[in-house]
Amino acid sequence: EPEVTQTPSHQVTQMGQEVILRCVPISNHLYFYWYRQILGQKVEFLVSFYNNEISEKSEIFDDQFSVERPDGSNFTLKIRSTKLEDSAMYFCASSGQGNSGNTIYFGEGSWLTVV
Amino acid sequence: SQQGEEDPQALSIQEGENATMNCSYKTSINNLQWYRQNSGRGLVHLILIRSNEREKHSGRLRVTLDTSKKSSSLLITASRAADTASYFCATVSYSGAGSYQLTFGKGTKLSVIP
Numbered sequence: 001e002p003e004v005t006q007t008p009s010h011q012v013t014q015m016g017q018e019v020i021l022r023c024v025p026i027s028n029h030l031y032f033y034w035y036r037q038i039l040g041q042k043v044e045f046l047v048s049f050y051n052n053e054i055s056e057k058s059e060i061f062d063d064q065f066s067v068e069r070p071d072g073s074n075f076t077l078k079i080r081s082t083k084l085e086d087s088a089m090y091f092c093a094s095s096g097q098g099n100s101g102n103t104i105y106f107g108e109g110s111w112l113t114v115v
Numbered sequence: 116s117q118q119g120e121e122d123p124q125a126l127s128i129q130e131g132e133n134a135t136m137n138c139s140y141k142t143s144i145n146n147l148q149w150y151r152q153n154s155g156r157g158l159v160h161l162i163l164i165r166s167n168e169r170e171k172h173s174g175r176l177r178v179t180l181d182t183s184k185k186s187s188s189l190l191i192t193a194s195r196a197a198d199t200a201s202y203f204c205a206t207v208s209y210s211g212a213g214s215y216q217l218t219f220g221k222g223t224k225l226s227v228i229p
Contacts, residue, residue: 043219108157
């Protein structure tokens with residue numbers, strides 16, 4: 001079964017550093033997402049991306065964050081100047097035709113620990 | 116309560132018993148999806164039920180949706196120790212400008228005792 005893959009699986013970074021989390025969505029999918037889950041809390045929406053641009057973003061997704069699809073297969077989340085509270089599991093997801101009826105597939109996540 | 120609230124927050128049952136988890140939400144939805152998450156792992160999609168559907172089955176899973184009550188339930192029959200995980204409901208709503216959003220609840224932590 002096709003799957004969303006994410007790298008790295010775990011990253012430890014110092015406060016103030018920049019982090020790039022990488023995702024390879026399912027190949028024929030058109031919609032891409034980033035979600036995050038702070039330890040013990042609910043999964044929160046960060047951003048959705050379609051047709052090479054952000055289609056929606058949450059309040060969490062401020063100027064510290066950016067997303068990019070640098071080529072035909074990768075989808076990245078960049079976090080500039082990381083803060084302690086950015087420590088969380090970051091999930092990439094993709095779907096075929098938006099959320100209207102199609103399943104959204106999630107990757108295994110990237111654990112980010114900011115120290 | 117927030118969109119996609121599950122109850123109970125934690126459920127402990129014996130292997131072989133059925134497990135029922137409920138989810139309530141507030142706004143209108145396009146569909147509702149249930150996910151499973153093993154500790155520290157990714158979200159695994161279990162089942163999707165559309166707003167015009169009332170019940171759906173997949174293997175040992177049975178999902179119901181009552182849009183009048185804005186609630187859904189996930190039933191796992193004949194539970195196994197391997198079913199131990201957190202289960203999340205996620206509502207999908209149209210958020211404007213051709214965009215849909217998936218909103219998760221806090222989840223139910225299921226423990227199946229062998």
